[in-house]
Amino acid sequence: MKQSPRDKKLEEVLRSTQLVAGGFMGSDSRHPIEIIEQDIIALEDLGMTTTRLAERMTELTELATPRLGNWIDCAFGKLRVKSEDYKGKLVCPWSHPGHFDKRITTVEHLETGQQVSWTDLNIHMIAVHGFFEGKDAFFRIEPSEIVSILFEQER
Template identity: 50%
Template sequence: MKESPQTRKLEQILRSSKLVAGGFMGDDSRSFNEVIYADASQVSKLGYTMEEIAARMQEITDTAKTGLGNWIKVDDKLQAVADEAKGSLICPWPHSGRYVKRITTVQRYNSGETIRWSELNIHLIAEHGFFEGRGAAFRIEPVKLINVIF
């Protein structure tokens, strides 16, 4: 399949370190469309939608923010902490929008398992179905994410 110039340009942006150190694709050799497709099929296999996942992440981040840097109980299953936001990140897709550079870390009480994300991750999942490439600093494994937050 022939790639459009826009797709090729986006692929380059995602692989460069211009927006985030190490880029959004890590050392993943797949195209970003292949990454998106593979993750979408995992998410739907587990019976979730990107909207549900992003909404749950946002809910956890909003709760974590109230802890002002301290761990806070989200519900019976989870605790979370949000660090101080320093600066902002921009989405690599061609549209305007800045996302606060705040990291939310979530931990499940029963398993001790943790997962973390930035506010840009929430946007990338909600709007672009993109969990980032393997090896990227903020790659989120959809199966692990679902197991932790639901």
């Protein structure tokens, strides 16, 4: 794939470890644009959109934030959610202005024990950039996993 200078710069920023420990790409050798395209297709196959997914993630983070550090049952007792605050701020690698609190939200599906975690920056990157991070990146979110945890109870 021939890269435009802009795409090349994006890849460099996402692979660098300056913004987050380990970078956003993990061991993934694909270009970020390819990762985004493939994850969007995976979401579409599940009948899901980045907008709807990001809204659900925001809802759960907002539900958990007032009781920081405590599990809260939700989704009629199918899920529980917890948010934890860490010192520091995260910035968008696409260099959007502003900072994201280093808050980590974890959701557990009580029947299956499956868990998924995200930061506020993950929500932004999914909503605005369609980016779920590279394979093995610390906060890589697998589209099929998060959809099955957050939405399965609705089916």
